[in-house]
Amino acid sequence: MAQKINDLRDRMIVGLDVPTIWDAYRIVATLGDEASFYKIGYRLAFAGGLDLARQLISEGKKVFLDLKLHDIGNTVTEGVESVTKLGVTFLTVHAYPQTMRGAVEGRGESALRLLAVTALTSYDDGDLKDAGYGLAVRDLVRMRAQQARIAGVDGIVCSAAETEIVRDVIGPDMVIVTPGIRPAGSAAGDQKRTLTPTEAIRAGADHLVIARPIIRAADPRAAAAAIMDEIAGAA
Numbered sequence: 001m002a003q004k005i006n007d008l009r010d011r012m013i014v015g016l017d018v019p020t021i022w023d024a025y026r027i028v029a030t031l032g033d034e035a036s037f038y039k040i041g042y043r044l045a046f047a048g049g050l051d052l053a054r055q056l057i058s059e060g061k062k063v064f065l066d067l068k069l070h071d072i073g074n075t076v077t078e079g080v081e082s083v084t085k086l087g088v089t090f091l092t093v094h095a096y097p098q099t100m101r102g103a104v105e106g107r108g109e110s111a112l113r114l115l116a117v118t119a120l121t122s123y124d125d126g127d128l129k130d131a132g133y134g135l136a137v138r139d140l141v142r143m144r145a146q147q148a149r150i151a152g153v154d155g156i157v158c159s160a161a162e163t164e165i166v167r168d169v170i171g172p173d174m175v176i177v178t179p180g181i182r183p184a185g186s187a188a189g190d191q192k193r194t195l196t197p198t199e200a201i202r203a204g205a206d207h208l209v210i211a212r213p214i215i216r217a218a219d220p221r222a223a224a225a226a227i228m229d230e231i232a233g234a235a
């Protein structure tokens, strides 16, 4: 796994889940060298976040564009083709076979890496049942990881609690990206499948996605530094 990640700092991806690009710039300035990789989700993507992505990339940061695309295959292909021109590192799509095949076609030979979201970390077995699924979380994650490997995407988004199952299915080359990370003592909020940074790294996650425990901390830089210390200690 280590060969996929050149810089230990890249293992921490900070979610810029803030309302405006000015709030995002403030966080990036505050974190300084503590963070090298940022995630832009819908909240910012619909509020100037694509320009922010280009700006961050021009400053040497890496960007994960979290759009969780899901549509008919042709529309996904065309959407992903547009994203390849932004220069972002990661893009999320939902792990439905048609969607993933469409996304792989749109990615083509570009440098964009596609991540397939298996089962959202705010879901437990009961939430999946409510959504009409007859599978437990772990079984759905395993099935979708298998389908993702066959479709040819580049990585999996799952809870760190499922890294072992997923690694077993996808082999050593695809990346595993885990949100739902909570340092000991921090509020889970709406997340249901959480692990600490240390547990996630020890379980084999390549990248940890963390938003509220950093961006809503009284001292975001200290919070990010503490998480990086945990990552370095467990890696």
Ligand SMILES: O=C(O)c1cc(=O)[nH]c(=O)n1[C@@H]1O[C@H](COP(=O)(O)O)[C@@H](O)[C@H]1O
Pocket (backbone or CB within 6 Å): 015, 017, 041, 066, 092, 117, 119, 120, 121, 122, 157, 158, 179, 180, 181, 189, 191, 209, 210, 211, 212, 213
């Ligand atoms: O694709 C994601 O990044 C994602 C997938 C998932 O299953 N769960 C999940 O929380 N996320 C994202 O990861 C971030 C987690 O944020 P916090 O719970 O505040 O750390 C949010 O931006 C979510 O949109």
